[in-house]
Amino acid sequence: MLRASNNNITGFIPQSIGQLSLLRILDVSSNKLEGRIPSEIGGLSVLFNLSLGNNLLQGSIPEVIGTMKELEYLDLSSNNLSGSIHGSIEHCSKLRTLKLSHNHLNGSIPIELGMLVNLQDLFDLSDNSFKGKIPSQLGSLNLLENLNLSHNALNGSIPSSFQNLLSLLSMDVSYNKLEGCFAPIVHRDISSNNILLDLEFRACISDFGIAKILSADDSNCTRLAGTKGYLAPELAYSARVTEKCNVYSFGVLTLELFMGHHPEPNPSCRPTMQQATKVFTAAGGPDNHVDYLHTNTVIPASWS
Incomplete structure (x- = not known):
């Protein structure tokens, strides 16, 4: 193991580094450090x-x-590296973390990177000059939790295959040239449990484990999933999800923010889907009345 990070070491990485054949870290x-990454580094087998x-x-x-x-x-981020990444990294089949951000890498993203099925913690190509689709x-990276492709020159649309990324917690494709049919x-x-604050206290949505990318063919039926008290009421009688489900949950979350607590006294006591379905079935289905949330909104005195 050789650790010498966070120092003021200058010069080049010596070619003799390849002789440390038993080095693990x-x-x-x-x-x-400046200059090129020596090819002798491949000797660290x-x-x-x-x-x-x-x-x-x-x-x-x-x-x-x-x-x-x-x-x-593998972390090569925040350097002045340039050129294509074809023919190298895609052969590292055991990679769990790949950080290439903040460089001058260009060309297309190799399709072979989809074979790195062990990628889990982070796949970061942000702030480069990658182009193409x-x-x-x-x-196929169904173990991946964090994907960052932002600040590049990528075009086209987000692939529908991304709905297979069931482990994904965060995805950033901002600041590209994406267009067309954005799913x-x-x-x-x-819910309040899935809102995290970054270092600048900006709210970020987390936990995309049960998220669903909607298809264009209107066949977006799925099993009931979510947290009681935040679920859209129409999910009690329909298995079809739309963007409106997010809007309802966000509305409840906004009320919770202003009130300092959930609008319902005990959301865990809400009826289950099966119970609600029985009620609607017995009544001949839901009516067309707006589902109002009856509650007294009180802004905490400490906020005034």
Whole structure:
């Protein structure tokens, strides 16, 4: 193991680094290293953690990276790397984390990256110059939790195969040139438990584990999922989900924000879907009246 991160180390990565054939961890991130990544680094055949992020490295990613079959963590972010990533990283089949953000990498995203089925923690290609369409093959990364393709020059639409990313918690495709048929995403579980604050106290929606990408053929039927007290009432008699389900949940969440507590005294006592279905069936189905939420809205005194 060699860790020397967060220092002021300058100069180049020596070619002799490849002689450390038994090295398992190499972390020299957050320094001032410059020059190219030496091809001799491919001699680290048992390395599983390579962290070269936040330096001044230049040139392209050497193809020998693809020969490092034990790599699970690869961080080359925040450098001055350029060129295509074809023919290298897609061969690292054990990768769990891939960070290539904040570089000058270009070309298309290789479809072969869809074979990195062990990617789980993070797949980050943001802030580069990638162009072309997002490969539909990325929909095979069903263990992936965080995907960031923002700040590139990608075009086309989000592949429908992304609905297979069942483990996805966050996805950022902002600041690209995406267009066309953008498939709406229904979160299906917007609640106060799934709103997180970032370092600047901005609210972010989390936990997309039961989210559904809507298809254009109007066949968006699914099983009931979500949190009691936030579910849209029409889900009691219909298995079809739309974007309106998110709107209702967001409305309840907004009321909760103003009141300081959930609008209903005890949302866990709401009737189950089966109970509601029996009531509607006995009454001949739901009427067309608006479903008002009867509650007294009280703004906490501490907010005034």
